[in-house]
Amino acid sequence: MMGRSPSSEDNGLKKGPWTPEEDRILVDYIRENGHGSWRALPSLAGLNRCGKSCRLRWTNYLRPDIKRGKFSDEEEQSIINLHAVLGNKWSAIASHLPGRTDNEIKNFWNTHLRKKLLQMGIDPVTHKPRTDHLDFLASLPQLLAAANFSNLMNNHPLDINALRLQSDAATLAKLHLLHNMLQALGNSASTIEAMNLISGPTFRGNQLFDELPRINSLLEVNTGNLPFGSFVPHEVTKLQSNFINLEASQQQHQPLLSEYQQQPMKDSPFAANVPTSSTPPPHQLPALISTSPERRPSVENKINPNEISNPSSTSTNFEAWGDLMDDVASDHYWRDIIDQASSQPWTIS
DNA sequence: AAGTCACGCAACCGCCTGAAT
DNA sequence: CATTCAGGCGGTTGCGTGACT
The missing domain is CATH 1.10.10.60 (Homeodomain-like)
Structure with missing residues (x-):
């Protein structure tokens, strides 16, 4: 061309x-x-x-070492993750993707990934949910699906680096979900609805709140900025207060929102993990991982772990996020929240 | 079949940075 | 310290192509 x-x-x-x-x-x-x-x-x-x-x-x-052809799913996820941390630092992103040039990645981002994130209701610049036209309620199915990202690993064993990339993506998605919750809670009108969504008999909400300052500090210390927005102390205090109040009132407050149910994502690999319904959703989540055979990871597409963990760049970010994931935001912990959210009747006042 | 449109991507442009003088 | 210059980077452009009407 x-x-x-x-x-x-x-x-x-x-x-x-x-x-x-x-x-x-x-x-x-x-x-x-x-x-x-x-x-x-x-x-x-x-x-x-x-x-x-x-x-x-x-x-x-x-250059002889250039890798031509389609980006693999792992490369795609890696780009998204790296962009969330590095922004439009294409050369820095390219340094983590052997054989790919900054120009190629930039083009791929602008022509494919940007649109994909927009479709998911995620701002491709800030990697925050797009609250301008997608409110929390509307974008929740996508976020829930994205948060279940790591479940894919059970079905599609990949090399260790691919696992790491997937894990990073899952972390991002979960942080999106968390931040969305906070945004919703900051709005008194939607507080009850959101808390009803995330709360349930086994929801360990206070554990979540306890970790917000840590999440904040990890993101701030390791990235120099807050890609998902900050969790300021007063927000945490307010949330804790909201949560306590909610717990007290939750048993009696169970209105239904039958109109709003989550939708099966038939073409998405998340489908198995996402609650289903007969009602079409306001927005559809495109598959982050293609199910087409030609996009399955191949040997030559495996990414060198040494490149990914380049200490001069962003390894500390991923390590910090990894710590977070291993600890409070571990999959089973989030799965609890998500399962609760999935099974909980939706409420709107 | 012909015209129009939107998209993908190679290549260029202008600015920035760091090394050399 | 100031200036120059090469290399690098991100943003933008515009042609070719395929999809659509």
Whole structure:
């Protein structure tokens, strides 16, 4: 596929798409001599291009270690996770995906992943739920489905790195869910509904609240910012108070919302874990993990764990999140919450 | 069959950073 | 310390292509 304007001349230098012949010259030269100074390369190699153009062509297309073709599911999840932490630092993201270039990842994000997150009701910039047009109630099925992400592992054993990526994704999804709860609770009108949703006989709400400051500090310390928004102390206090009040009133307060039930996601791998209903949902969650065979992880797509845990970049973030997951936000803990949410009748006043 | 539209992606542009002088 | 310059990065552009009418 061609890009940009057809070959135009500027300062006598060719621009636009590279011809196979130019590619050959560039590859041959670098194979023989290395690239050395990019500025000097074109004249030395006999190319009528600027050095910058040569560098770009080499790094984005001709380099022998470049992996072409579709992104694997694990790569896709990795990009989403890394973007939540790093933002549009494409080169930093690319450093965790061997064989992928920043340009390729950037394009993939802009053309696929951005839309996918938007469809899920997640703001692709902040990775927060989009409360502008999707309120908490509407986006909950997606969040619940996403929160069950890690259950996939039971059905599709992957290599260890893929597991790690999936776990990161699950953490993100759960934090989204948690933050959404907080947002809902901050709004007095929806407090009861949300608490009814997440509460139940075995819901350990106070444990959740106890950990909010820790979640806050982990995110802040390890990322320098709060990708999901902060849990400020007064929010925690308010939540604890709300929760205590709710517990007291919960037994008698069980109105139903029969109109709002969760929807089967027939085409989603989450389907088995998501409560079903006959009512169509306001929004559909696209599958984060493709079920198509050609997207199954392959040997060559396995990501080097050493790359992922590059200590100079974001490993501390993942480690911290991992700690969080291992501890309070462990899967069984969240599964309890989610199971409760799934089985609990919905309430609206 | 022809025209239109939306999308994907290679390539360019301009800014930033860090090393060299 | 100030300046210059090469390399790197993120954002943007615009052509080719396939889907749709």
